[in-house]
Amino acid sequence: MYSLYIISIISLSISYYFNKAKTKQSLKIAWKKFSKILPGYLKLLIILSFVLLISDDIIIRYLGGSGSLFGIIIGLISGSITMMPGFIAYPLSGILLEKGVSYMVIASFITTLMMVGVVTYPVEKEYMGKKATIVRNIASFVIAAIIAIATGIFYGEVF
């Protein structure tokens, strides 16, 4: 899983071979950018460690026990405000599926989980500015809702 380290070390060596000064400059840029955003990432980590307290059980209970329309709305909202790594999110949706939750509701949860980042706001705003961050997330929310409905149509869960 440390493949990115290997890739960057190889790239650095190639760069160093061709131009030492440029390579040094690139490291300086990398450090400057990294140290500037580090507080943002740390804040994000702190928020995430609280958000993940919303346990699987709660998500299963709320997404599992509700009808389609209500389920989608809960899915969209809970996916937007939470964030979890794929190795937790996908097994969780597998469980939801087994419990009989519709694909449409799972899609609404999974898609907003990935696309809409309320908790990544501290980092995104540093790079995109406040306005672009907010507008992009709203657009993503709308797209996620459309994807959820489309999924429902393709699986024959609506109409």
Add this chain to the structure above:
Amino acid sequence: MKKNSTRNNIILFASFMSLILLSYILNYNLGMKIGENFMIFARDMIKILPPAFILIGLFDVWVDRKTIEKNFGKTSGFKKYIYSILLAATTVGGTFVAFPVANSLYHKGAGYSSIFTYITAASLVMIPMSIMEASILGLKFTFIRIGVSLPLVVISSVLLEKYFKNRDYKLPKVA
């Protein structure tokens, strides 16, 4: 102002860390759970962020502005969306890495629609994630999700570009 926010960050982080540490000493369950959650993402970030920023640094010094303008900027036609999506699909680390990359691309001359497509696609079509998804939820689910979302991502990016260009919006310059 700047110094103050640095101090606040240090205070915030130090108090968070002492909360975790204290929880472990006192065997306080909720606090220990928070500590575990912290580690899940912290491990990810340690694996990904330092090398990602090294690559971004290399990108900054080696990649010519003209190349980016030609492929991701206004002189590039529809292919900029394809490039953005391909770049997104191969970006390791999802949006954590996509935000700084998008910012660097922008300052090298990439258009708004390219970077919006890139960021949104990076959260949607990461290859390793999609493989995992297909194995659990089925290939059909993954195909529907990606097939429906990509056109919408491109359309919304074009609209967002119009919106931001009209308002003469500039992305912040980070370092």
